Amino acid sequence: MISNSEEIKDATQITDILGDFITLKKKGVNYTACCPFHTEKTPSFMVNPAKGSYKCFGCGKSGDAIEFLKEHEAMSYAEALTYIAGHYNITVQSNESDTRYSDAEKHRDGIFATLKWAQDYFFKNLPKNAPALEYLQKRELDKAIGIFGIGYSISGNDLLNSAHTAGYSDNLLLSAGLI
Numbered sequence: 001m002i003s004n005s006e007e008i009k010d011a012t013q014i015t016d017i018l019g020d021f022i023t024l025k026k027k028g029v030n031y032t033a034c035c036p037f038h039t040e041k042t043p044s045f046m047v048n049p050a051k052g053s054y055k056c057f058g059c060g061k062s063g064d065a066i067e068f069l070k071e072h073e074a075m076s077y078a079e080a081l082t083y084i085a086g087h088y089n090i091t092v093q094s095n096e097s098d099t100r101y102s103d104a105e106k107h108r109d110g111i112f113a114t115l116k117w118a119q120d121y122f123f124k125n126l127p128k129n130a131p132a133l134e135y136l137q138k139r140e141l142d143k144a145i146g147i148f149g150i151g152y153s154i155s156g157n158d159l160l161n162s163a164h165t166a167g168y169s170d171n172l173l174l175s176a177g178l179i
């Protein structure tokens, strides 16, 4: 567990954190933006720096900087605090005695690393596979390949064999849902 969470929360300026992901426009004492949680053309997403909160009058989403990171970036509470701490050069202090927590967190990090590897693996397969590439070009999805990291899955055990070569365990591959 993070033991200096209060220090991190006290340092948090909501506009600093949300500003990393969305474009905020000053409006009086508040800020507005197009809501990142639903599609809209006129801004109904309001940020109140004094309260450290946001609220969308279109879809109803609301919260603080931590809630935003959890919802928008799919971060855990600890990840959100760590992200914010990094923003203000605060060193995260953790409570070492809570080992059960860090084991779970380690496993979670392992899954993310495995998925990141797999994403890269699929992406690198695509240029080697002419029919798949031609199919995407025919559907005018060339640009989407780079933007979304579209990849190609080779049939058979290629993923499994490549993962083993790269040093990823069956346990991690299973947990990540890749096999």
Ligand SMILES: [Zn+2]
Residues within 6 Å of the ligand: 035, 036, 037, 038, 045, 056, 057, 058, 059, 060, 061
């Ligand atoms: Zn919204």
